[in-house]
Amino acid sequence: MQSKTKSPPYPPYFSPYPLAPNNLRGYKPSLPNKHSCSTACLPLLPSVPKFSLGYWELLSPALFGTAGALFLSLFSSKDNLVKQFGGTLFKFSLVGYAIGATVSVSLAISEVIKESKAPYNHLLFPIGGGILAIIFLFGSEYLLLYRFFPSSFTGNVGDNLGIQFLSFLYLSITTIATADLGDILPTDITPRLLIATEIAFNLFTLATGIQLLLAQNS
Known part of the structure; x- marks a missing residue:
């Protein structure tokens, strides 16, 4: 009688690799749940707040x-050194600062309008504050330009600093209202650029007011 030799049983950790292709197709590796990540899975960079x-x-x-x-x-x-060197850099800085400050005030008005809701009665003070800031800015810049270069303007602006400041405030108000009376006039390119910048701000404010009226009546 022939004895049947039994192959030694494989331990569980020495089980043969499954060669059946069906077994291989159904294999899916177990992945950790994305909601159960530890703190190490969090992004390393902190979120930057919006400036x-x-x-x-x-x-x-x-x-x-x-x-x-x-x-x-x-x-x-x-x-003074400004007059000795012709004042080109001085005039360029004066016009550049006026343009930058005007854009900044325009952005301030735009941000207030963007965050506002009807009714728009509360916008009178922020828009009026921006207009007053522009009037005083250009009045003081006209004065500064005249004090260093009196030939920049023609007309009677007064003899002392106080009267001259009031005269150029008057020029700034009439300019932003586009109601130039012709008693104080620019004579070169620098004051003309300043006046053009102030008028451009007035056009922006006027367009903003028309937009608010249309939005309120719609």
Whole structure:
């Protein structure tokens, strides 16, 4: 009688690899649940908060520009470095700062309008504040330009600093209202660029007001 030899049983960890293709197709590796990740799965970089400037921050260039122009107007004299070098850089800086401050005030008004809801009665003060800031900014810049270069304007603007400042405030108000009376006129490109910038701000404010009226009546 022939004895049947039994193959030794394989231990569980020495079980033969399944060669059947059907077994291989149904194999799916177990993946950890995405909701059960530990803190190591969290992003390493913190979220950066959105940076935005408020109303007064956007209005501050015009306010500081007014104070700076009035302060520099006190130091105009016949013998100064600005006049000796022709004042090209001085005039370029004056116009550039006026454009930058005007854009900043326009953004302040735009942000206030964007975040507002009907009725729009509360917009009178922020829009009016922006217009006043522009009037004082350009009035002081006209004064500063005149104090260093009196030939930039023609007309009777007064003999002392106080009367001259009031005269150029008057010019700034008539310019932003586009009601030029012709008694104080620019004579070269620098004051004309300043006046054109102030009129452009007036057109922007007018377009914004028309847009609000249309939105309120719709």
